[in-house]
Amino acid sequence: MINKTNMNHVTLRQLHVFEAVARNLSFTRAADELHLTQPTVSIQIKQLTDIVGLPLLEQIGKRVFLTDLGQELLVLCRDTFEGLSQFEMLISDRKGMKTGKLRLTVVTTAKYFIPRLLGSFYKRYPGIEVSLNVTNREMILHRLENNEDDLYILGQPPQHIDVHADYFMENPLVVLAPYDHPLAREKNIPLSRLAEEPFLMREPGSGTRLALERFFNEQGLALKIRMELGSSEAIKPAVAGGLGIAVLSAHTLALERNSQEIAILDVSGFPIRRQWHAVYPAAKRLSVVGSVFLDFLKQESRSEANRYLVGIPGFLPVGEN
Amino acid sequence: MINKTNMNHVTLRQLHVFEAVARNLSFTRAADELHLTQPTVSIQIKQLTDIVGLPLLEQIGKRVFLTDLGQELLVLCRDTFEGLSQFEMLISDRKGMKTGKLRLTVVTTAKYFIPRLLGSFYKRYPGIEVSLNVTNREMILHRLENNEDDLYILGQPPQHIDVHADYFMENPLVVLAPYDHPLAREKNIPLSRLAEEPFLMREPGSGTRLALERFFNEQGLALKIRMELGSSEAIKPAVAGGLGIAVLSAHTLALERNSQEIAILDVSGFPIRRQWHAVYPAAKRLSVVGSVFLDFLKQESRSEANRYLVGIPGFLPVGEN
DNA sequence: AAAAATGATAGATTATTATCTATGATAAAT
DNA sequence: ATTTATCATAGATAATAATCTATCATTTTT
Numbered sequence: 217m218i219n220k221t222n223m224n225h226v227t228l229r230q231l232h233v234f235e236a237v238a239r240n241l242s243f244t245r246a247a248d249e250l251h252l253t254q255p256t257v258s259i260q261i262k263q264l265t266d267i268v269g270l271p272l273l274e275q276i277g278k279r280v281f282l283t284d285l286g287q288e289l290l291v292l293c294r295d296t297f298e299g300l301s302q303f304e305m306l307i308s309d310r311k312g313m314k315t316g317k318l319r320l321t322v323v324t325t326a327k328y329f330i331p332r333l334l335g336s337f338y339k340r341y342p343g344i345e346v347s348l349n350v351t352n353r354e355m356i357l358h359r360l361e362n363n364e365d366d367l368y369i370l371g372q373p374p375q376h377i378d379v380h381a382d383y384f385m386e387n388p389l390v391v392l393a394p395y396d397h398p399l400a401r402e403k404n405i406p407l408s409r410l411a412e413e414p415f416l417m418r419e420p421g422s423g424t425r426l427a428l429e430r431f432f433n434e435q436g437l438a439l440k441i442r443m444e445l446g447s448s449e450a451i452k453p454a455v456a457g458g459l460g461i462a463v464l465s466a467h468t469l470a471l472e473r474n475s476q477e478i479a480i481l482d483v484s485g486f487p488i489r490r491q492w493h494a495v496y497p498a499a500k501r502l503s504v505v506g507s508v509f510l511d512f513l514k515q516e517s518r519s520e521a522n523r524y525l526v527g528i529p530g531f532l533p534v535g536e537n
Numbered sequence: 538m539i540n541k542t543n544m545n546h547v548t549l550r551q552l553h554v555f556e557a558v559a560r561n562l563s564f565t566r567a568a569d570e571l572h573l574t575q576p577t578v579s580i581q582i583k584q585l586t587d588i589v590g591l592p593l594l595e596q597i598g599k600r601v602f603l604t605d606l607g608q609e610l611l612v613l614c615r616d617t618f619e620g621l622s623q624f625e626m627l628i629s630d631r632k633g634m635k636t637g638k639l640r641l642t643v644v645t646t647a648k649y650f651i652p653r654l655l656g657s658f659y660k661r662y663p664g665i666e667v668s669l670n671v672t673n674r675e676m677i678l679h680r681l682e683n684n685e686d687d688l689y690i691l692g693q694p695p696q697h698i699d700v701h702a703d704y705f706m707e708n709p710l711v712v713l714a715p716y717d718h719p720l721a722r723e724k725n726i727p728l729s730r731l732a733e734e735p736f737l738m739r740e741p742g743s744g745t746r747l748a749l750e751r752f753f754n755e756q757g758l759a760l761k762i763r764m765e766l767g768s769s770e771a772i773k774p775a776v777a778g779g780l781g782i783a784v785l786s787a788h789t790l791a792l793e794r795n796s797q798e799i800a801i802l803d804v805s806g807f808p809i810r811r812q813w814h815a816v817y818p819a820a821k822r823l824s825v826v827g828s829v830f831l832d833f834l835k836q837e838s839r840s841e842a843n844r845y846l847v848g849i850p851g852f853l854p855v856g857e858n
Numbered sequence: 859a860a861a862a863a864t865g866a867t868a869g870a871t872t873a874t875t876a877t878c879t880a881t882g883a884t885a886a887a888t
Numbered sequence: 889a890t891t892t893a894t895c896a897t898a899g900a901t902a903a904t905a906a907t908c909t910a911t912c913a914t915t916t917t918t
Contacts (some may be wrong), residue, residue: 223621300544315541
């Protein structure tokens with residue numbers, strides 16, 4: 217008989233190590249991640265390669281790449297681990313509990329409501345461990361392309377990546393002005409009046425800015441931009457200090473709703489209605505824990521929305537969906 | 538944190554032992570099959586059950602059954618091993634070879650041509666190991682329902698089981714008579730003349746018998762049945778001894794084609810054209826080695842048919858398919 | 859050229875897995 | 889009641905897997 221590969225000699229541990237190296241494209245980073253020393257990783261990969269009989273990784277200088285076969289093995293690893301993970305969830309169901317690890321990455325603005333939701337989620341599913349990552353949209357898209365998380369929370373789903381997107385909550389954009397601004401006590405302010413005000417803007421490319429620019433374009437009005445700032449946190453004190461007005465997500469006002477520094481203006485056409493989306497790669501089946509969290513999001517976002525969105529001038533919640 | 542299942546602690550070996558027990562529904566038979574002692578199997582199952590934290594098997598008296606969860610784990614085992622097996626085939630492809638194990642079960646009559654085909658198959662694919670099982674139709678259907686093999690060879694595919702069936706060779710049913718029978722030298726014998734002869738039949742339910750009965754019914758003729766015998770091997774000497782004539786698959790005459798004991802009659806309407814089929818469950822993707830063998834079957838059955846079917850009175854081979 | 863970064867190898871140790879023999883417990887058959 | 893069949897447990901042994909420290913080899917960066 218010929219010298220043929222017998223995958224029965226492979227261990228799950230070897231496959232885990234391989235998967236970590238394949239994902240990191242680095243022995244050293246995989247070792248760090250797994251709390252092992254680098255030689256351990258090197259040996260495990262060597263053993264696996266010896267069993268398979270063909271190279272799984274190739275090294276060019278200091279950089280590690282997957283061979284075609286290595287790529288196939290990575291797919292097999294992920295399928296296998298997913299099968300085992302789903303069996304774990306099945307067991308948890310039988311035991312009347314839900315367990316597993318949820319890897320969640322959210323855009324910066326979502327940090328205003330996600331922790332509270334996660335708190336409730338943990339109370340309901342104490343067996344599910346959550347790894348939360350807060351980062352900007354660009355990094356989220358990068359992680360999405362590399363399939364690094366179970367779920368991603370952001371405003372507008374990306375157009376250039378094939379994803380499955382579920383909206384779960386309203387994300388209205390509101391006009392902020394100093395608490396004592398002359399327009400603060402008016403109702404149904406015409407947009408043309410607002411256009412006379414100087415605006416504080418987010419950086420080009422930010423979803424909020426694009427939405428505002430498009431809105432003004434549609435009304436044939438021009439924006440008077442006084443200043444650009446890189447984050448909502450920077451914009452809010454600038455508004456309060458009278459440098460200008462701004463349009464931000466209502467969620468950014470989590471702590472300022474009853475303050476005497478910032479007011480939400482009642483402007484005709486506002487708030488601009490947008491949605492929060494939970495997305496995952498279209499080619500991937502959502503993990504069990506991701507699915508549990510998504511269902512939870514859809515259920516619980518109602519009360520979360522009520523917490524933030526009541527009292528916003530001109531805002532009427534949509535009906536059930 | 539709760540006491541939760543971690544399937545990373547499971548070994549592939551444990552899963553193999555579990556699969557054998559689940560298939561055999563017996564620790565002792567699984568141990569025999571794996572060349573282990575029974576206590577080894579018992580301990581492996583115990584370890585696996587301890588890791589999972591819920592019963593996978595249940596014992597009623599001396600009989601072993603799968604729990605629902607055990608059934609799920611069996612599915613996971615099969616999926617996992619199939620994935621590993623397909624990766625092995627991928628490796629073999631890369632190495633320019635085909636390897637793996639083909640589990641093949643065939644009906645009794647196919648034993649006349651399958652060994653020769655398997656010989657050629659082995660010469661072409663020395664890395665593929667074949668496990669051949671020859672049994673009756675009823676047992677084949679049972680194995681088919683339990684998904685125990687890669688491929689099954691039989692005449693008519695079952696109607697009550699959802700299968701994928703490929704026909705690969707003609708299986709004509711011919712009329713056999715003693716070599717010195719008065720009809721042996723006649724051409725184009727009318728069926729009405731044949732109906733005056735006493736017949737030796739296979740058992741009720743056999744495919745050959747059903748086809749013959751249907752054929753006579755369509756011609757409005759009755760069969761004169763002298764005797765029923767349980768196998769082709771029993772029928773042939775009875776024909777040669779003058780007890781009556783019979784209709785059997787041409788393949789059963791593998792060794793008697795040039796003998797001076799049995800002749801094939803040239804009867805109007807004969808041979809009854811039938812096909813050999815290779816089948817596998819419709820819900821299952823054919824294994825890689827099964828697919829290799831099926832392709833081989835389709836290619837090689839042409840020459841195999843030529844070996845058996847030339848010279849059969851009234852038989853014209855069909856065109857290419 | 860020297861230093862830093864990164865994977866490979868050698869040797870050793872520890873932990874874990876796999877298996878056996880012997881025996882016990884229980885159910886089924888005689 | 890006795891025997892047979894089948895799984896479970898105890899104790900022991902051997903094999904294998906996993907990991908570490910130390911060092912080497914090579915590439916990249918400074």
